[in-house]
Amino acid sequence: QVQLVESGGGLVQAGGSLRLSCAASVSIFSVTAMGWYRQPPGKPRELVATITRGASTNYADSVKGRFIISRDITKNTMDLQMSSLKPEDTAVYYCNLRPLDGMEYWGKGTLVTVSS
Numbered sequence: 001q002v003q004l005v006e007s008g009g010g011l012v013q014a015g016g017s018l019r020l021s022c023a024a025s026v027s028i029f030s031v032t033a034m035g036w037y038r039q040p041p042g043k044p045r046e047l048v049a050t051i052t053r054g055a056s057t058n059y060a061d062s063v064k065g066r067f068i069i070s071r072d073i074t075k076n077t078m079d080l081q082m083s084s085l086k087p088e089d090t091a092v093y094y095c096n097l098r099p100l101d102g103m104e105y106w107g108k109g110t111l112v113t114v115s116s
Contacts (some may be wrong), residue, residue, distance in 0.1 A: 001023070003085070003105075004024055005108075007021050007022075009093060009111045010112045011114075012112070014114055016114075017083045019080070019081050021078070022034070022106065028077075029079070029102055031098060031100065033052045038094065041094050048080065049063065051070070054092045057116060066084045089112060091112060092109040092110065093111075093112055
């Protein structure tokens with residue numbers, strides 16, 4: 001059973017930074033992709049950033065230039081460095097993992113609150 005555990009959320013002022021981390025219970029060396037998604041209050045879940053097996057990255061337009069996704073295959077972790085945070089970045093952030101078998105796994109989420 002794949003388990004994903006997010007950490008690093010919290011309360012930060014606008015303009016500040018936070019680093020989220022996702023720890024996987026399995027090797028992430030050969031997964032198809034991993035990513036971060038978020039769900040703002042009262043809104044549907046949306047893509048934030050993804051990183052593929054080949055380390056290609058993709059970002060939502062709203063976070064380009066402010067967020068950086070990375071992974072450490074030796075530690076089976078994935079991070080999201082968030083800078084220049086805005087109140088509209090307030091959301092529950094979820095870690096997502098897609099192995100080669102076509103399944104999809106989610107963490108329970110970590111709350112990020114950006115105050116104005």
